[in-house]
Amino acid sequence: MITKIFVAIAIAIAAFTLTAGFGQQAAVVLRQEQQTQYWPRRGTQLSGVYQGNRWVPSSVRSSYSNFRGGGPASGK
Amino acid sequence: MASPAQIHRVGRYTDPFFHLLWLITGGMIAALIIGTGWGKTLLSTTVRVTPDQPYTCPPIELRSNAIGAFRADVEAIVPTNRWLTYELQLKDAQGQVILSALKQAWAESGTWSEEGESGSWAENDLLAGLDVRAGKTEPVTLTLAVLDYSDTSGQELEQPVSFTITVTEGAVDTRYLWAGLVGTTLLGLLASFSFGKSGRLVIQRRTPDSEVGGRAILGGAKNLVRVYLYIKADRSAPPNLTVQLSITDSNGTEIYNNHHTVNLQQQKSDGKVTSARGQLCKFFELAPRDSYKFYAIVSPANSIDNTKIQVREKSRTLWPVEVTTIQASL
Numbered sequence: 001m002i003t004k005i006f007v008a009i010a011i012a013i014a015a016f017t018l019t020a021g022f023g024q025q026a027a028v029v030l031r032q033e034q035q036t037q038y039w040p041r042r043g044t045q046l047s048g049v050y051q052g053n054r055w056v057p058s059s060v061r062s063s064y065s066n067f068r069g070g071g072p073a074s075g076k
Numbered sequence: 077m078a079s080p081a082q083i084h085r086v087g088r089y090t091d092p093f094f095h096l097l098w099l100i101t102g103g104m105i106a107a108l109i110i111g112t113g114w115g116k117t118l119l120s121t122t123v124r125v126t127p128d129q130p131y132t133c134p135p136i137e138l139r140s141n142a143i144g145a146f147r148a149d150v151e152a153i154v155p156t157n158r159w160l161t162y163e164l165q166l167k168d169a170q171g172q173v174i175l176s177a178l179k180q181a182w183a184e185s186g187t188w189s190e191e192g193e194s195g196s197w198a199e200n201d202l203l204a205g206l207d208v209r210a211g212k213t214e215p216v217t218l219t220l221a222v223l224d225y226s227d228t229s230g231q232e233l234e235q236p237v238s239f240t241i242t243v244t245e246g247a248v249d250t251r252y253l254w255a256g257l258v259g260t261t262l263l264g265l266l267a268s269f270s271f272g273k274s275g276r277l278v279i280q281r282r283t284p285d286s287e288v289g290g291r292a293i294l295g296g297a298k299n300l301v302r303v304y305l306y307i308k309a310d311r312s313a314p315p316n317l318t319v320q321l322s323i324t325d326s327n328g329t330e331i332y333n334n335h336h337t338v339n340l341q342q343q344k345s346d347g348k349v350t351s352a353r354g355q356l357c358k359f360f361e362l363a364p365r366d367s368y369k370f371y372a373i374v375s376p377a378n379s380i381d382n383t384k385i386q387v388r389e390k391s392r393t394l395w396p397v398e399v400t401t402i403q404a405s406l
Binding site for chain 2: 002004030047057
């Protein structure tokens with residue numbers, strides 16, 4: 001009896017992890033404001049947010065001592 | 077009179093759901109192998125980036141795939157005792173930044189000494205990874221920029237930093253698959269250990285002696301009875317013990333009486349044998365349903381500390397087992 005319950009749980013775990021793994025649920029979705037499912041890999045944090053379709057770099061980047069005003073996009 | 081006991085190998089009491097459970101675990105292992113090899117490498121290169129000169133990779137097609145995602149894996153190659161902040165940027169065909177992500181990487185080493193011992197340590201965290209899914213296929217460029225590079229004392233460095241960049245399409249997130257494999261394996265193990273305790277416990281008795289027994293109403297058609305005998309002996313016990321197990325029906329007629337050999341496992345503490353344990357597991361089909369008495373006598377008796385008997389009915393097994401079938405005539 002208990003193995004039936006275990007099988008049901010195992011199927012639920014397999015279905016969820018296969019969907020999330022192969023479907024890349026934790027990836028960043030381009031041009032989507034809500035990134036609630038984003039799960040950073042290797043401590044890589046997003047440095048901005050989407051506002052509408054536009055990517056707005058976050059102000060956290062300016063806290064670096066040699067910040068160069070907008071990073072590589074704006075040049076030096 | 078009882079008909080003679082018959083011993084058969086019986087698979088009827090195995091639980092197919094148990095095997096299904098391990099099949100699911102096997103499926104997760106297969107998924108992990110497939111998932112690891114799924115992605116296709118689009119770019120693999122080593123570049124040098126100076127703090128004021130970002131590096132831009134050649135344009136890459138970011139495809140909208142149902143399976144997997146666009147993956148950029150970057151590793152900074154720096155000497156030890158360095159702090160480094162670098163950024164990955166994705167730009168669209170017009171050169172607009174459409175995504176950026178930061179990695180605070182470091183590599184440190186040093187020496188330690190404690191209680192007369194000493195050695196060196198080195199640790200680092202230099203890898204960055206970004207997985208991206210797109211709604212539509214579009215050309216993108218990946219740019220790598222060093223925002224901050226210093227030694228551990230905070231001294232800014234203007235030297236170039238080497239990076240290895242690997243871009244993959246259709247990369248699968250194996251973290252979920254690992255989690256799924258761990259989860260399903262735990263369930264399989266839990267189920268494996270629970271089988272000894274499956275069914276209904278009808279007799280449980282423990283005596284500080286070499287003889288133990290009990291009576292209960294059990295048995296009937298298609299009902300597997302599992303008898304466990306646990307023996308604890310002192311250190312003077314021989315390596316093998318003999319257990320005489322008997323079953324008596326409600327009339328007092330003995331329907332089973334057999335001798336079994338039990339190997340003892342020695343328990344050690346600080347290299348010295350302190351005690352020894354052994355167990356016996358036997359399966360029966362007893363018909364009709366009636367009151368049966370189980371009795372075990374362990375010999376030689378002088379070294380036995382205690383014995384415990386557990387009888388369960390409606391038991392299940394992992395694999396086909398040897399079952400003693402006894403038809404008692406009342």
